[in-house]
Amino acid sequence: MAVIVQKFGGTSVSHLGPIRRVARRVKAELDAGNEVAVVVSAMAGVTDQLVGWVRDMAPGGSAAEHDVVVSSGEQVTSGLVALALQQMGVEARSWMGWQLPVRTSASHMRARIHEIDTGEIKQSMAAGGVPVVAGFQGLSPDGRVTTVGRGGSDTLAVALAAALGAERCDLYSDVTGVFTADPWIVNNARKLDKITCEEMLELASLGAKVLDPRAVRLALRHRVPIQVLSSFADLPGTLVEGTIITDVWGMQLEDDEKQNVVTGIAYSRDDAKITVVRVPDKPGVAADILAPLSVAEIKIDMIVQNVSHNGQATDITFTIAREDAGRALEALRKLQGKLEFEEVLSDSEVAKVSVIGVGMQSHAGVAQTMFSALAENDINIQVISTSEIKISVLIDERHTELAVRALHAAYRLDE
């Protein structure tokens, strides 16, 4: 008997009707002879409303109270889904983060999951019961409610799947799978049947909003296969298959021949570019500049140090989350005297466009194809960053769609 974890996102549980549909899908998995645990998000729109209230009440206020208010959304959904399942004769009950508990770090609003105690729910699952776990929330070491950050319900589902030794973690959302590029931008984007965790990780990190990168990283570490699929497709039996995300070893064995050099194109408009102008060019200066950002817990993404102007001063450019730009400027300006730079500039009208593929490392010319395609469309590259399986460029935000379409065509991803 296989254990399956099913996670349902906000649009799958937007009203009572969709929640009943979710219950039928859980029931279908039970009827197929599986043990099922369910993780649910807040009803669509609820989290935004709660976050809005917290911001309006106390901008920059206590993260602990933010978590108390915002986690209530998942509590409501878990109760309603349990009720819907009970109506269908399924032994279901809701579980809050503090009840299991889902033990997390004390970092409110972005807590890390340390451990999920599955003792009690394992017993009930073995007897045909279905635990309906409130996503997004956990319990801090001092007994307070934490949340694991936006998209954290995916991570919680994968962590639960790992803790339960699940065969698969199905993530239901409003997308039917993972595509070669955003189908809203590229008409002939193709749905992928399979993708490796590594590629998905890059896609997710680089802005494909299908899945939280932390969830993919966790799946990779615990070797839990994830399936991304739509909760709006018909019920199992006629279910349109989603995209299976599995680890690279298992996949390469069977699919090596068919492996694409480039699997997909991702983009993100969530970044800001910060340039520190004319920093004295001496050892350790980059570290000195990044230290205050690290203290402020601002995550730095791409980073480039230009060639020195006449050997004395250099420019350092990096990208961070757009929402952190204000704090970053503030932290840096405080240190202007000490670090002796000329000025610090910020540009939020940038987009990061990336090509991803595990086959990339063994093929020359992937970068060349990318840069040529962009040049042909008069798109200027501001910053470049590469890893073994992706190449990212920062461009003017206005050219995002053009760049994504040009790259999709250049790598012939529609074929």
Add this chain to the structure above:
Amino acid sequence: MAVIVQKFGGTSVSHLGPIRRVARRVKAELDAGNEVAVVVSAMAGVTDQLVGWVRDMAPGGSAAEHDVVVSSGEQVTSGLVALALQQMGVEARSWMGWQLPVRTSASHMRARIHEIDTGEIKQSMAAGGVPVVAGFQGLSPDGRVTTVGRGGSDTLAVALAAALGAERCDLYSDVTGVFTADPWIVNNARKLDKITCEEMLELASLGAKVLDPRAVRLALRHRVPIQVLSSFADLPGTLVEGTIITDVWGMQLEDDEKQNVVTGIAYSRDDAKITVVRVPDKPGVAADILAPLSVAEIKIDMIVQNVSHNGQATDITFTIAREDAGRALEALRKLQGKLEFEEVLSDSEVAKVSVIGVGMQSHAGVAQTMFSALAENDINIQVISTSEIKISVLIDERHTELAVRALHAAYRLDE
């Protein structure tokens, strides 16, 4: 340094603006040198929405899941009030029922409060901190969320005041105090400065919606003075005083002279009248009829057994909560063969009108005044029930306002 518990109802915390006002009121009490604990209800309308969802999803579904969904409303408010207080420089934090914990029975939707652990919050209050406790909710012996029933936040506030040895429990709502009758019905109804717990208990039980009767009972038992006052009046300093509800002993000592015979008039339209027609008139028959209702946990209020028809059969009439009428009829009809009654009738178009006063027991003629006033207005009395400090009558619902006005005038309560 006095300990004050302040409880704020749904309309006091309906939006962010009123919540800020609540915070200012808490701050004012702190600034006056008191230690303060706060209990909050859900934002106005939220509980109704959540209850609606639960009913639509699973009518008659699991009470445990009902509590999970519905208790989320108080969670949100407690976080927002804590944030508002923090903005004003007050060390505040939210406390859920499971965190303190507020230990209750396992009866979901109407749990009884067994014990409130105040160890942690006492410490923080002594240091100037303000615990903001989510009302309405507690923790069952098996670790699940319970709720204490509608109006239960009042009870929770009084229980917390008792546990903290508070000097006073201030219940802020949208009324400015306790009146001699419903001011919406009787134009010249007077606000009472003081009322005894016993009278308030009758008033509350008999339909004056100011206060949950359980709260008054608890206040009486622990001798915690309650103050009912409006959160819409101005801030302390210019605060319009509410009504102090205190125990009868303390009050009679100072106020015996001024004691009114009748303190107020209450009414309720929440009852249904059930008549079991032509039951064999033999010992124990009333008990036999009420037994199945007791099993179904239906609370019986007024009860009357008519004079026997020719010594063989009698009618038994009683009142119950209107929402229980369907279940009561069902339970009784199942026993029709065994109990040999002719039929069972139900009437929901009834109102209970009551006059209350601790002075009543020492004055003859109170009942006579009541019955005459109703007769003069052609209002037929269906059932009568009395206690030491109240007389209640059941009448046709259409005459409710007329009866309340007539009685208010007959006892000269406007003077």
